Amino acid sequence: MTVVSPTSAHTTAHSAARADRQELPPRLLAARAAYVLHGNDTGSLVTAAPRLYPHMWSWDAAFISVGLAHLDIGRAVAELDTLLAAQWRGGMLPHIVFTEGGADDYFPGPQRWGAHELSPDAPQGVRTSGICQPPAHAIAVGRLLEIARRGGALDRATAEDFVRRSWPKLHAWHRWLAEHRDPGGDGLLAVVHGWESGMDNSPRWDSAYAGVHPGADLPPYVRRDLRLVADAGMRPSDEEYDRYLWLVEEMRRVGYDPDRVVATSSFLVGDVFLTAIFAMACDVLAELGQEFGQPAARIAELEGWAARARSAVAATVDPATGLARDRDFRAGTWSGTRTMAGFAPLLCGGLDRTAERALLSTLDGPEWCGNPGMAAGLVPSTSPADEAFRPRQYWRGPQWPVMGWLFGWSFARRGWAERAERHRAEGLRLCSDGAFAEYYHPLTGEPLGSLDQSWTAAVVLDWLC
Numbered sequence: 527m528t529v530v531s532p533t534s535a536h537t538t539a540h541s542a543a544r545a546d547r548q549e550l551p552p553r554l555l556a557a558r559a560a561y562v563l564h565g566n567d568t569g570s571l572v573t574a575a576p577r578l579y580p581h582m583w584s585w586d587a588a589f590i591s592v593g594l595a596h597l598d599i600g601r602a603v604a605e606l607d608t609l610l611a612a613q614w615r616g617g618m619l620p621h622i623v624f625t626e627g628g629a630d631d632y633f634p635g636p637q638r639w640g641a642h643e644l645s646p647d648a649p650q651g652v653r654t655s656g657i658c659q660p661p662a663h664a665i666a667v668g669r670l671l672e673i674a675r676r677g678g679a680l681d682r683a684t685a686e687d688f689v690r691r692s693w694p695k696l697h698a699w700h701r702w703l704a705e706h707r708d709p710g711g712d713g714l715l716a717v718v719h720g721w722e723s724g725m726d727n728s729p730r731w732d733s734a735y736a737g738v739h740p741g742a743d744l745p746p747y748v749r750r751d752l753r754l755v756a757d758a759g760m761r762p763s764d765e766e767y768d769r770y771l772w773l774v775e776e777m778r779r780v781g782y783d784p785d786r787v788v789a790t791s792s793f794l795v796g797d798v799f800l801t802a803i804f805a806m807a808c809d810v811l812a813e814l815g816q817e818f819g820q821p822a823a824r825i826a827e828l829e830g831w832a833a834r835a836r837s838a839v840a841a842t843v844d845p846a847t848g849l850a851r852d853r854d855f856r857a858g859t860w861s862g863t864r865t866m867a868g869f870a871p872l873l874c875g876g877l878d879r880t881a882e883r884a885l886l887s888t889l890d891g892p893e894w895c896g897n898p899g900m901a902a903g904l905v906p907s908t909s910p911a912d913e914a915f916r917p918r919q920y921w922r923g924p925q926w927p928v929m930g931w932l933f934g935w936s937f938a939r940r941g942w943a944e945r946a947e948r949h950r951a952e953g954l955r956l957c958s959d960g961a962f963a964e965y966y967h968p969l970t971g972e973p974l975g976s977l978d979q980s981w982t983a984a985v986v987l988d989w990l991c
Contacts, residue, residue, distance in 0.1 A: 593984025713834030
């Protein structure tokens with residue numbers, strides 16, 4: 527592992543907001559990131575965080591595997607193997623894989639989901655939730671392979687063997703999304719719960735959640751997250767949690783059958799950001815399939831899904847703002863809140879050159895990365911100019927290092943090397959104190975949420991190596 531110092535070429539007004547914070551030198555920051563990943567490792571999986579999230583989250587595992595690859599290719603492969611071993615029979619990768627003996631250390635736990643009692647598709651021998659998260663896994667596999675090929679013959683062989691045996695499972699996962707989560711038939715993939723987006727309480731979902739009316743028979747519950755985060759204002763409200771859990775009840779009542787869930791859920795929203803990730807992941811998986819001799823028909827399917835998803839993302843763009851939008855299939859309305867999802871077309875492409883340049887200008891402007899009051903030039907989860915902006919509250923304003931990594935990775939893939947490097951440098955600026963927070967206050971750089979968050983440590987390690 528070669529540690530690369532962050533460039534000083536992008537020192538901006540953001541530096542002033544961080545002048546009072548101690549910054550670790552790159553080698554010490556990398557060592558601290560490795561320490562976090564080792565400390566959160568149970569042996570079979572790396573928990574998302576040591577206290578607040580003591581299990582495996584699906585898209586967390588994808589990013590975590592990238593960081594692990596810089597330390598031990600075999601361990602990175604094992605991380606994704608653990609997730610893939612929990613794949614449902616139809617192809618879905620569940621959003622949580624619960625650790626053994628951890629039924630009472632996280633809510634909602636496996637008993638509340640009841641997935642294995644209610645669905646014949648649930649895997650045997652492991653407990654999971656009954657929903658999914660964004661399909662970032664093929665992106666992680668591609669990056670893992672790149673890292674392994676820098677190493678010795680054993681690393682290369684380990685990674686290449688993993689690509690061959692995981693490819694059919696990842697294809698099945700993508701097929702499940704294409705077949706069961708495209709209610710409009712145009713490629714815009716839908717989520718049936720805000721948790722499936724990975725951006726749990728984003729204002730993207732406020733209007734859709736307003737249409738979720740918990741029944742009087744919602745089983746009682748006790749939240750555990752509020753015991754572990756000192757400032758309850760960082761977390762979703764009790765009213766929001768009632769809606770979250772009512773959606774779980776709706777899924778339980780149809781036995782997690784994917785088509786019945788889509789047909790009956792009170793919440794059904796076309797997620798433009800998840801769809802963009804799907805398009806990119808299909809592209810990567812198709813490329814890996816071509817290199818590793820996978821069936822041509824399946825590769826063609828992936829290419830077709832990617833093209834449909836890319837077109838669907840572009841079709842959501844608001845002509846007034848240039849930002850992409852989510853589609854509430856139940857209400858028949860578009861989301862107008864300015865969140866980072868608005869930049870989904872910059873991830874996967876699909877816009878004409880004029881529209882793309884305009885969207886890049888918006889990204890660089892004062893309502894987003896160019897806001898001089900922000901601690902670092904990364905995309906905040908919600909624009910500071912939007913009335914829904916809450917700088918300390920989860921996905922309602924804070925900056926997430928892992929999203930900075932995703933934007934940087936996609937920009938590098940699209941050939942925008944300078945933009946990719948800028949995201950790396952600004953991400954390292956945000957995380958330089960070594961707290962590896964879940965998310966950060968966009969105006970002060972204060973670490974928020976859970977500390978020693980595994981996917982934050984993982985992407986910092988990838989930025990540095």
